[in-house]
Amino acid sequence: MTLEMSRLFDAGLMVLLVLCALAVVRTKDLLAASIVFSAYSLVMCLVWDHRGAPDVAMTEAAVGAGVTTVLFLSAISKTVRKEK
Amino acid sequence: MIGILWDNFDYAVSVLLFLIGLYCVIAKNNLIKKFMGLNIMETSVFAFIVALGVVKGGSAPIMEPGARPPFINPIPQALILTGIVVAVSTTALALSLIVRVWRQCGTIEADELRELE
Amino acid sequence: MKRALVIVLLAIVAMPLLAAMAAMPRFGSAEQPAYTHVAKRYLERGVEEAGAENVVTGVILNYRGFDTNGEVTVIFTACAAVIAVLAGSRNRQDQREAASSVPESLVVRYVVRLLAPFIALFALYVVLFGEVSPGGGFQGGTVFGALLIVMTVAVSRNQAERLLPLRIRPWLQIAGPLSFLAVGTAGVVLTGWYLGFPQGATAATRLMLMVLEFGIGVGGATVIASIFWRLGDEA
Numbered sequence: 256m257t258l259e260m261s262r263l264f265d266a267g268l269m270v271l272l273v274l275c276a277l278a279v280v281r282t283k284d285l286l287a288a289s290i291v292f293s294a295y296s297l298v299m300c301l302v303w304d305h306r307g308a309p310d311v312a313m314t315e316a317a318v319g320a321g322v323t324t325v326l327f328l329s330a331i332s333k334t335v336r337k338e339k
Numbered sequence: 340m341i342g343i344l345w346d347n348f349d350y351a352v353s354v355l356l357f358l359i360g361l362y363c364v365i366a367k368n369n370l371i372k373k374f375m376g377l378n379i380m381e382t383s384v385f386a387f388i389v390a391l392g393v394v395k396g397g398s399a400p401i402m403e404p405g406a407r408p409p410f411i412n413p414i415p416q417a418l419i420l421t422g423i424v425v426a427v428s429t430t431a432l433a434l435s436l437i438v439r440v441w442r443q444c445g446t447i448e449a450d451e452l453r454e455l456e
Numbered sequence: 457m458k459r460a461l462v463i464v465l466l467a468i469v470a471m472p473l474l475a476a477m478a479a480m481p482r483f484g485s486a487e488q489p490a491y492t493h494v495a496k497r498y499l500e501r502g503v504e505e506a507g508a509e510n511v512v513t514g515v516i517l518n519y520r521g522f523d524t525n526g527e528v529t530v531i532f533t534a535c536a537a538v539i540a541v542l543a544g545s546r547n548r549q550d551q552r553e554a555a556s557s558v559p560e561s562l563v564v565r566y567v568v569r570l571l572a573p574f575i576a577l578f579a580l581y582v583v584l585f586g587e588v589s590p591g592g593g594f595q596g597g598t599v600f601g602a603l604l605i606v607m608t609v610a611v612s613r614n615q616a617e618r619l620l621p622l623r624i625r626p627w628l629q630i631a632g633p634l635s636f637l638a639v640g641t642a643g644v645v646l647t648g649w650y651l652g653f654p655q656g657a658t659a660a661t662r663l664m665l666m667v668l669e670f671g672i673g674v675g676g677a678t679v680i681a682s683i684f685w686r687l688g689d690e691a
Contacts, residue, residue, distance in 0.1 A: 269352040276359045307399040307411040309590035310512045317598035329687040330434040334441040338369040350477045395484035400511040402503045412495045417515040421527045428534035431683045435538040
């Protein structure tokens, strides 16, 4: 029963992942898209921690949700914010 | 069929995310957006490989006192750690190239760049 | 028209992927080939052979040290390439936008100053305890790099840059590859192979792993901060 619960939790996270990915693709505002991408990375980090990969989760939290987002924001501030 | 899908939905979601990322790379015009799509593709592949190492009821491969087998396969995790670092390197380089393109051409939309020649 | 083409292409990509998925071993089964060969040995003898309780760290630095050697070279190369790409390019006059005037927030500034030592301590902890708990050189380095970025944004760039003096910054950026070179050479002396580790969890192995973790951490932090500063430079 506990296993099933953990599977359900996994499934919820997966739904969230797909929604975040779709939101990244759909959003016209690049700034908003990068923030949603950060959320996507954070959900991915939860998924990996739940799958018994704490090392990978930690890296994803620091790199995916932190540094990659910052680099995107930095590039957007140097170029344009709106996608045509 | 439903049972197999439920047991393997981690793989199915990886495929789905890969396709979403691929769609973003192909169909979007903005170069920054394309790279967000590429990042989604990368993480989907990472998620797939991490899912390959999972063992039901396993614990993280850290041998502290009191840890009991089964342990989760450490090799995919080690490969993915390297992969994430390489992914952020490519993202950094790509974004710097995009900034450079913006400074040179004044646009980062792929079709406008094609017209500029 | 274009949309239809894209959908057809996605379907073509999806079909072999889904077909392969159907033929995969079930999720979480302990009989799959990836788990029954080399992983078994790593899990059973990893601690005494590689000298790290965290088997992932042992695999990264010891069993698969060459991979990681390549990885640190990649991030160093990326840093060098970013600096080279953005060197000497000028904004065209007509696109120069007025610098955005975000009001400085006293609260954010104060909180960042307050938290900075603790974040730095956490980064150091993640690096030093990478062998026995989740974490490792690159994770800790990234946390420290993120601290530098936060300081740049919230306090001032000069203050953040003072932590990595320009005089020694190139050496910090290449710390990862250099530490691998040093440990690799030590391996040649001790065992006869590049990046060879002495058998068993000896003091020498621990020291070599520590040097590698620290080199990766320092290199990673410096590279990340340098890339961010370079992207933020006004042309």
